[in-house]
Amino acid sequence: MFSMFKNLIGSKTLTKEDLDTALEKMKDHLVAKNVASDIAVKLCDSVAAKLEGRVLGTFNTIAHTVKTTLNESCVQILLPKRRIDILRDAMETKQQKRPYTITFCGVNGVGKSTNLAKICFWLVENGFRVLIAACDTFRAGAVEQLRTHTRKLNALHPNVQQDGQHMVKLYEKGYGKDAAGIAMEAINYARDSHIDVVLVDTAGRMQDNEPLMRALSKLIRVNQPDLVLFVGEALVGNEAVDQLTKFNKALIDHSNSENPRTIDGIILTKFDTIDDKVGAAISMTYTTGQPIVFVGTGQTYTDLRNLNAKAVVSSLLK
Amino acid sequence: MVLADLGRKITSALKSLSNATIINEEVLNEMLKEICKALLEADVNIKLVKQLRENVRSVIDFDEMAGGLNKRRMIQSAVFKELVKLIDPGIKAWQPMKGKNNVIMFVGLQGSGKTTTCTKMAYYYQKKGWKTCLICADTFRAGAFDQLKQNATKARIPFYGSYAEMDPVVIAQEGVEKFRNENFEVIIVDTSGRHKQEDSLFEEMLQVNNAVDPDNVVFVMDATIGQACESQARAFKEKVDVASVIITKLDGHAKGGGALSAVAATKSPVIFIGTGEHTDDFEPFKVQPFISKLLGMGDIEGLIDK
Numbered sequence: 001m002f003s004m005f006k007n008l009i010g011s012k013t014l015t016k017e018d019l020d021t022a023l024e025k026m027k028d029h030l031v032a033k034n035v036a037s038d039i040a041v042k043l044c045d046s047v048a049a050k051l052e053g054r055v056l057g058t059f060n061t062i063a064h065t066v067k068t069t070l071n072e073s074c075v076q077i078l079l080p081k082r083r084i085d086i087l088r089d090a091m092e093t094k095q096q097k098r099p100y101t102i103t104f105c106g107v108n109g110v111g112k113s114t115n116l117a118k119i120c121f122w123l124v125e126n127g128f129r130v131l132i133a134a135c136d137t138f139r140a141g142a143v144e145q146l147r148t149h150t151r152k153l154n155a156l157h158p159n160v161q162q163d164g165q166h167m168v169k170l171y172e173k174g175y176g177k178d179a180a181g182i183a184m185e186a187i188n189y190a191r192d193s194h195i196d197v198v199l200v201d202t203a204g205r206m207q208d209n210e211p212l213m214r215a216l217s218k219l220i221r222v223n224q225p226d227l228v229l230f231v232g233e234a235l236v237g238n239e240a241v242d243q244l245t246k247f248n249k250a251l252i253d254h255s256n257s258e259n260p261r262t263i264d265g266i267i268l269t270k271f272d273t274i275d276d277k278v279g280a281a282i283s284m285t286y287t288t289g290q291p292i293v294f295v296g297t298g299q300t301y302t303d304l305r306n307l308n309a310k311a312v313v314s315s316l317l318k
Numbered sequence: 319m320v321l322a323d324l325g326r327k328i329t330s331a332l333k334s335l336s337n338a339t340i341i342n343e344e345v346l347n348e349m350l351k352e353i354c355k356a357l358l359e360a361d362v363n364i365k366l367v368k369q370l371r372e373n374v375r376s377v378i379d380f381d382e383m384a385g386g387l388n389k390r391r392m393i394q395s396a397v398f399k400e401l402v403k404l405i406d407p408g409i410k411a412w413q414p415m416k417g418k419n420n421v422i423m424f425v426g427l428q429g430s431g432k433t434t435t436c437t438k439m440a441y442y443y444q445k446k447g448w449k450t451c452l453i454c455a456d457t458f459r460a461g462a463f464d465q466l467k468q469n470a471t472k473a474r475i476p477f478y479g480s481y482a483e484m485d486p487v488v489i490a491q492e493g494v495e496k497f498r499n500e501n502f503e504v505i506i507v508d509t510s511g512r513h514k515q516e517d518s519l520f521e522e523m524l525q526v527n528n529a530v531d532p533d534n535v536v537f538v539m540d541a542t543i544g545q546a547c548e549s550q551a552r553a554f555k556e557k558v559d560v561a562s563v564i565i566t567k568l569d570g571h572a573k574g575g576g577a578l579s580a581v582a583a584t585k586s587p588v589i590f591i592g593t594g595e596h597t598d599d600f601e602p603f604k605v606q607p608f609i610s611k612l613l614g615m616g617d618i619e620g621l622i623d624k
């Protein structure tokens with residue numbers, strides 16, 4: 001009698017079989033949105049685990065219930081567990097009379113140098129003086145690229161020069177030299193000249209390239225930057241996972257320390273080139289649990305944003 | 319090697335057919351599931367993967383087919399045909415002509431490796447005795463001319479560019495004219511990185527294209543790219559006449575399947591692959607040997623009708 005009543009109002013206990021078709025569709029949807037495929041599987045598994053055995057509400061379809069649950073999970077993944085407040089932290093180190101140091105790392109061509117320049121612009125707008133350390137001593141034109149940015153940035157802020165000094169300075173030693181050493185000299189130079197922030201540009205490197213990964217961990221080990229930012233492009237597919245895991249692993253393996261420095265946060269670049277295929281944001285944060293500190297949305301200095309988790313999830317599930 | 323891992327997974331999925339006692343719908347679906355999973359993990363575009371699955375399914379009619387051996391062969395051959403379609407657009411790769419001016423324009427997304435690959439290609443032909451040169455028509459990216467200049471100087475390749483001129487169309491036109499007059503055989507034009515969402519950048523590409531009238535437009539794609547490749551590649555093809563693809567950064571861990579969708583989208587073959595940051599980390603890519611190698615990984619050769 002009662003069970004018949006239940007059927008009439010359409011509520012139903014969800015079984016694995018009920019969910020399977022909806023989840024299979026959802027998985028394909030996530031992959032099409034450029035979520036790494038094993039992460040799409042894991043996400044769907046977690047939705048299944050949450051929903052199995054639950055009673056389906058009166059007017060809700062299975063597809064709708066799956067979507068709502070996934071929505072919650074994805075927002076959860078994207079919301080930073082830890083807030084990184086660069087302006088506040090840089091103010092604090094300034095009071096301690098030492099420069100605040102950020103190191104940018106990542107694979108080739110993702111936008112490290114360009115987004116470093118954007119962050120430099122943002123810092124200058126907030127009244128900080130910046131030293132850019134040209135520690136990509138390998139790629140042709142890397143030093144000139146930063147010199148051009150330095151010149152342009154100073155031209156944009158001609159009135160805010162403090163005591164006749166330019167707001168942005170470049171520290172470079174040309175090509176072929178040891179990057180860790182140049183970073184150290186730059187940080188010392190910034191301390192002596194009362195420059196507030198040092199932005200360390202590094203050469204792009206493949207996560208499997210052992211000598212180059214070793215060199216990066218040395219740079220980080222000997223200089224102990226305040227912030228290590230991993231730069232990854234929103235265009236990247238399944239590689240997102242491997243890049244982040246291996247960068248972190250290299251920093252740990254070559255650290256010779258019990259408390260190794262790892263990636264503190266992510267810059268997600270080229271967000272303007274992917275339409276609604278926003279999956280890399282999920283792949284990257286799911287993998288490391290580290291926050292996306294900035295999103296790069298174009299090629300000019302003002303194309304830098306904070307991540308809007310809700311908006312990203314809504315284009316993901318659209 | 320490109321897709322090597324993928325080749326292994328596919329052949330192992332195909333072997334599952336040989337191990338099965340009866341071949342029915344269930345066995346086929348299981349095998350297709352394995353193959354599609356491997357393709358998606360290699361970043362192959364999901365639409366292409368779904369199409370592959372449908373096409374293989376449509377070939378096989380379980381009600382009409384008789385013998386087990388026949389079914390196996392038909393399925394395996396259908397899978398291979400579909401895989402070949404992913405890599406082979408069925409068009410002969412463009413080749414420069416000796417003794418003529420061959421103008422090649424490089425286009426692609428930001429940071430995909432155009433500037434690096436321009437020098438690699440010029441160096442490749444130079445070593446084979448061609449008269450090659452480079453033109454920097456990127457006036458946007460900071461340090462772009464210095465980058466090309468340093469690469470070209472190191473590889474001893476003549477180059478053209480300007481710090482003062484801001485219009486890439488003017489530079490491209492002047493450069494090509496100069497090198498045509500000097501009878502250069504391989505004239506490579508590097509352009510800025512761009513994406514379909516920004517109209518003015520695509521318009522600029524068209525103008526450079528019209529100014530230099532290239533014999534070949536090369537679309538440069540990074541091996542790490544995921545699902546966004548297909549629509550970008552298609553947009554480039556719609557604007558200029560892309561005829562070749564180069565996949566870069568295959569020295570890393572990436573399988574390059576995302577970049578492969580550029581082959582379908584532009585109907586153009588992959589002509590070279592980039593395998594490192596140095597000028598000689600560059601290999602010609604030939605579709606047929608690649609496929610036989612992929613086939614050779616299982617002992618299933620001879621399945622495709624020649």
Ligand SMILES: Nc1nc2c(ncn2[C@@H]2O[C@H](COP(=O)(O)OP(=O)(O)OP(=O)(O)O)[C@@H](O)[C@H]2O)c(=O)[nH]1
Nearest residue numbers: 108109110111112113114204270296297298428429
């Ligand atoms: N559309 C778009 N392009 C970007 C963005 N960020 C960087 N770029 C472009 O990407 C290209 C590569 O940027 P770089 O900053 O040189 O990249 P990198 O990581 O420093 O490169 P390497 O040092 O060679 O490894 C340039 O053309 C940039 O203008 C972004 O957010 N959107």
Ligand SMILES: Nc1nc2c(ncn2[C@@H]2O[C@H](COP(=O)(O)OP(=O)(O)OP(=O)(O)O)[C@@H](O)[C@H]2O)c(=O)[nH]1
Nearest residue numbers: 108109428429430431432433434511567592593594
């Ligand atoms: N590991 C590796 N790196 C490569 C390869 N090809 C290019 N790169 C690197 O990728 C980065 C970007 O290369 P560029 O040649 O500057 O790319 P681009 O397309 O000209 O960039 P934009 O002009 O800014 O659009 C550089 O760090 C190159 O050294 C490759 O095959 N393997």
Ligand SMILES: [Mg+2]
Nearest residue numbers: 112113136142
């Ligand atoms: Mg750089």
Ligand SMILES: [Mg+2]
Nearest residue numbers: 432433456462
């Ligand atoms: Mg370039």
